[in-house]
Amino acid sequence: MNGQTADAGISGSQAQIAGLTNHRYVRWSIYALVAFPIVDYALRYLPGLHPLGAIWDKVVLLVLAIAACARYVSGVRPTWLRWQQVALLFILYVFALMFSDLSHPVMALEGFRMDIYYMLYPLLLPFLVEPDDVPKLLHAAALVAILVGVDGVYQYVMKTPIPSTWSDVNEQVRTRVFSVMVSPNEMGSYMAMMTPLVAGLALYERDKWRKGLYCFGVVVCGASLVFTMARGPWLALTLALLVVAALVERRLLIVLVIVAVIAFFLPPIHHRIADLFSPVYLLKASQSGRIAKWITAFGVMSGNPLFGAGLGHYGGAVASDFNYSTYSDNYYAKMLGETGLVGLTLFIALHLSLFADLFKHAVRRAAGRSKYVVIGGLIGLLAVLFHNFIENVFEYAPMVSIYFIYATLLLIWSRGFDGEVRHERT
Numbered sequence: 001m002n003g004q005t006a007d008a009g010i011s012g013s014q015a016q017i018a019g020l021t022n023h024r025y026v027r028w029s030i031y032a033l034v035a036f037p038i039v040d041y042a043l044r045y046l047p048g049l050h051p052l053g054a055i056w057d058k059v060v061l062l063v064l065a066i067a068a069c070a071r072y073v074s075g076v077r078p079t080w081l082r083w084q085q086v087a088l089l090f091i092l093y094v095f096a097l098m099f100s101d102l103s104h105p106v107m108a109l110e111g112f113r114m115d116i117y118y119m120l121y122p123l124l125l126p127f128l129v130e131p132d133d134v135p136k137l138l139h140a141a142a143l144v145a146i147l148v149g150v151d152g153v154y155q156y157v158m159k160t161p162i163p164s165t166w167s168d169v170n171e172q173v174r175t176r177v178f179s180v181m182v183s184p185n186e187m188g189s190y191m192a193m194m195t196p197l198v199a200g201l202a203l204y205e206r207d208k209w210r211k212g213l214y215c216f217g218v219v220v221c222g223a224s225l226v227f228t229m230a231r232g233p234w235l236a237l238t239l240a241l242l243v244v245a246a247l248v249e250r251r252l253l254i255v256l257v258i259v260a261v262i263a264f265f266l267p268p269i270h271h272r273i274a275d276l277f278s279p280v281y282l283l284k285a286s287q288s289g290r291i292a293k294w295i296t297a298f299g300v301m302s303g304n305p306l307f308g309a310g311l312g313h314y315g316g317a318v319a320s321d322f323n324y325s326t327y328s329d330n331y332y333a334k335m336l337g338e339t340g341l342v343g344l345t346l347f348i349a350l351h352l353s354l355f356a357d358l359f360k361h362a363v364r365r366a367a368g369r370s371k372y373v374v375i376g377g378l379i380g381l382l383a384v385l386f387h388n389f390i391e392n393v394f395e396y397a398p399m400v401s402i403y404f405i406y407a408t409l410l411l412i413w414s415r416g417f418d419g420e421v422r423h424e425r426t
Contacts, residue, residue: 026067027127029060033121033405034137035144037398038189041180057397063122068127078126081361081411087123090346091116094311097339101310109319111311117288118401122408130414134409139372141406142201145194146217152177152187152224167229173268174370177227186396189387190235193224193380193403195237200376204369231272236387241377249375276297290329290390299331300325301340310338317395331388333396351385353405362410365417377410389391 025108029089032039035414036057044053068278096110122273129137155177166184181187200222202214238259245252263269275281283320285291293315312318314337328334346422358378384403387393 107312122404134413149220151179156227184228188228188230192233192237192383195221196376196379200373203372239385240382297337300337362414
């Protein structure tokens, strides 16, 4: 793919999408995955559609698997990246853990599905998506985020009622927005992921109407992130900006200064952040809150340090359903308790490999305006990874699916950056 093709694609030209137009079911299945938050919510919560909500993603996976097998038979052999190799090792390890707990087969199977199911989609996408396809998919992803952001702002304006448990006892909040993500924390994580990507698209676009749409999107997505009143995504996005500024683009430090000023002068944000360092919060967290749950993970793991207590035994949705424990509020603590030091090491290695591939293939090879999109996507992905330190973000299907899907799309897009580099230099 040359730079001209990339620019035309993301600007919405009428050129054919090479990989996706071959079969409409494949095309719409991939677009459904890109729009996962809205599609999943609509099928699960709108009247009469709940049966579809329970199976739609399985149908999509089946369609993609059949199409990928057909492409493989026809001779398509995508480059096997390092993160995919580590992901396969992690899947095999969790598969072995499932069979080691035959005394609880249903729980073990559910734990296995929870840990690896949404990792399967990005392993199929390289067979079905070409670099020319990616810009339009990113465009669709941004439009979905803008719609969700608008809905979040609407909820804030209308003062949508929320449960009392969503605010501290001594805290008065107007509301906490959640939109189709159902939870303010998940909504915050989604906005922390998508706001930088939309900002990258705003810098990328030359057409004034599309640029205006994306600038509007940055405002509404950023506002929705603030209106969630979720501290975890705020801190995660700030840390992601700091890391990417240090490693890739130091001009992002200007954005960090702006974020710090806003946080200091907006009382709701200032108070929410300041509460984290109060003695009362730290005492509650150490007695029955997050800190206590994280320490518990070490206790659960200590019975079998290498392999953990077993799938579904601690810290996640499965453990909660089977009354083994509540949520750990730290996905890495959940992995440690369930899969031990071996599982946690493989899981962390998987994500380190993913970001190493993104730096090597996407960030370093992107040139010109495309680099804005890649950096924006990298910041958002990193924010989700950091947010998992204080929430079970990957327990929520829309977040774990789009995290892996969008990362994979950036890697697929990078396969065409060589031509774009030549174009940008001429």
